[in-house]
Amino acid sequence: MSNRREATLRRLGLEPSAGDLVRAALGGALARAEAARMAQGAAPPAVVVLDAGCGRSSALARHRARIGRFVGVDVHEPAPGALPYLDEFATVDLCTVSDAFAPATFDVVLSSFTVEHFADPDAAFANLARWLRPGGSLVLATVNRRHPFVAAYLGMPDALRRRIQPLVKASAADAHPLVGACNRPAELRDALTRAGYDEIRIESVGHLARAWGRRRPTFALGLVGDLLTRGIPTRRSTLVVTARIPGPAA
């Protein structure tokens, strides 16, 4: 999205952005993990992180210097050299593969705009919970079906949505199948609780203008959607979630 459109959104008070919230959540999760590792006598950078559904960019990349081991997984293998910040990449379907990593491998897991694609969110959350260390943190960003435009988009017949997706996505490679099985705040909270997480915190933010901001008409539509729900937290388009696996506080 252009700087001018971003400036318009800031001028209209449409902030923080989903990116701002994810950055803050990751900053807190990494600080907690660093303190836990230090308490165990590990020399920094010792924190082990997973980007689960890493796609083609990661909000964790900016923290690379603080990370001892940086793993990415996705159902699609990236082009060679596309994710230079990763130490390892593995092709993993989070909903079906439970043994990709040993239990308690990771301090922090990020899963950004993936939950809406999960065929079996319960299985994916359980896998991520198993791979997190006690006291480890999960950070999620996903869409909120309680927003009327998101509900309409996810509720469309697949064939129609496939025709619309190229308007809002940078390329066809970014248009992944959508399921939306667990995309309301209460459903997310229940699913994460079932999977064993606690300290679940769900924030919402209007993100449609930014997500659809590549073209002027879709930016304008997104802006209407964001303004429509700005005063209604349960209905804003995008959810940023932090949750923890019970365990020792740092």
Ligand SMILES: C[S@@+](CC[C@H](N)C(=O)[O-])C[C@H]1O[C@@H](n2cnc3c(N)ncnc32)[C@H](O)[C@@H]1O
């Ligand atoms: C919208 S993209 C988001 C990519 C990246 N996380 C980001 O924030 O830019 C969704 C990503 O989730 C991946 N994905 C979808 N379902 C998945 C699954 N069951 N297991 C692993 N990755 C999955 C897709 O292949 C895609 O790369």
